[in-house]
Amino acid sequence: MRSQLEKGESFRDLHRRPGIFIIPNPWDVGTARILTASGFGALATTSAGYAFSRGRSDGSIGREEMLRHVADIVAASPLPVSADLEGGYGISPEEAAMTIRLAASAGAVGGSLEDTSGDPERPLIDIQAASERIRAAAEEAARLAFPFTLTARAENFLVGRPNLRETISRLQAYQEAGANVLYAPGLSRKEDIATVVRSVDRPLNVVIGLAGLDVSLEELQDIGVKRVSLGSALCRATFGTLLAAVAEMRGGGTFGFLKGAVPFAQLNTLFRDFHEKL
């Protein structure tokens, strides 16, 4: 296993190298190992994917359980892991800083924080409070013995406030507060993403699989995006397969979905070899 220092440096350097990279999101140990064996350079957890694998809705998993999940993914793979830390599990800067410390203890070398409140009536915290949260998290990250890549998310598009000007103001403030990577989930137009890239001075993460954004990796690279994450999309694709299989069995009583199944021996050997190598 690589040390947390090595993994932290490796993850930071992925953002410094030229070109774009995909950071895929596993939701359990098995998918973490498959994605590791597939040659990616880092993994990111997904709060929604993990919640769905536990039969829960997104946002209903507490900090302790989510950090156990982060530790589980870290233990499953030699790759650097960035943790989806949702809204930091607490409004205050102190709580956000504590969440960064706990994520680092769980083995993560990066993490993302949203500017959400958890209150459905007023889902976003204001830009000032959100910046203080990022500043406290960045200061905590700087006290760690390895590079911790902090991603700050502007959530206004996702909570029904699709105002690009607000997105940019928020991301600029989070950059100022010390975020290493910026991220605005829910942008659905390539031009808007390009405008964001031009308006900030940090690597931008774009999520695929939300809000109908229909672009290729090359197009995203061409407009200057550095990192592409999948959120819960890979997980939701597998639920699509499960629902289609159920519909086929309960409809016509056939099992054509088996054609897409990985053969037992292939999967069994892959996991046996992976486990022996760890």
Place this chain on the structure above:
Amino acid sequence: MRSQLEKGESFRDLHRRPGIFIIPNPWDVGTARILTASGFGALATTSAGYAFSRGRSDGSIGREEMLRHVADIVAASPLPVSADLEGGYGISPEEAAMTIRLAASAGAVGGSLEDTSGDPERPLIDIQAASERIRAAAEEAARLAFPFTLTARAENFLVGRPNLRETISRLQAYQEAGANVLYAPGLSRKEDIATVVRSVDRPLNVVIGLAGLDVSLEELQDIGVKRVSLGSALCRATFGTLLAAVAEMRGGGTFGFLKGAVPFAQLNTLFRDFHEKL
């Protein structure tokens, strides 16, 4: 939640009603809830599917962890759950009986036992020892305060001894020893399955997704099969989707696999409603 008595009776009665039924195999809480919401009458765990979701090979999970998983699936769903108890986690009849007791404590109302040894040199135990194991398990099941449906498996096809005569001798002996359901994974010909049905006097379970068996539910019903399980096939179908998504992203840098993903809001609402109803 229904009592274990109600679930035990309901599961037993599924085998007494006319016609065939599918008992699908979830591998985590999320898939258990999706399959429950899909209208099936019972669930069965899968040792291989669970192992794969933990990035391990089949057979590498011990009794304690596997029974925690069984309890997890039982807690996830109001449906009766039958537990995949592999080789009973011990050669002796006493160990097999203990495994039945522990599975019942975990909330299962049924379970399957293989006639395997766990020894790769001599993978099958002989018919006499296997029958004693089934007898001890059936006697233990009879002491429970609810009907526990015991499934006995003849594994000779799966361990490279594809002798139908041996399969039938084994299943007849297990019937005699008190098994409620019989099961011979690895049969790949419909005629062989029909021969087994005619040779025994208990409901027969057939697994789909192994050994290239290519039949419809109706064909299986026509030859007298009572129950169809999927083993790890649904799980392996979702790994197929994951590998295809990875190949697409790393190949052409496109994200066409998203077309098959369940929309975020749909999955989130389904799990929120499910959780609130429990």
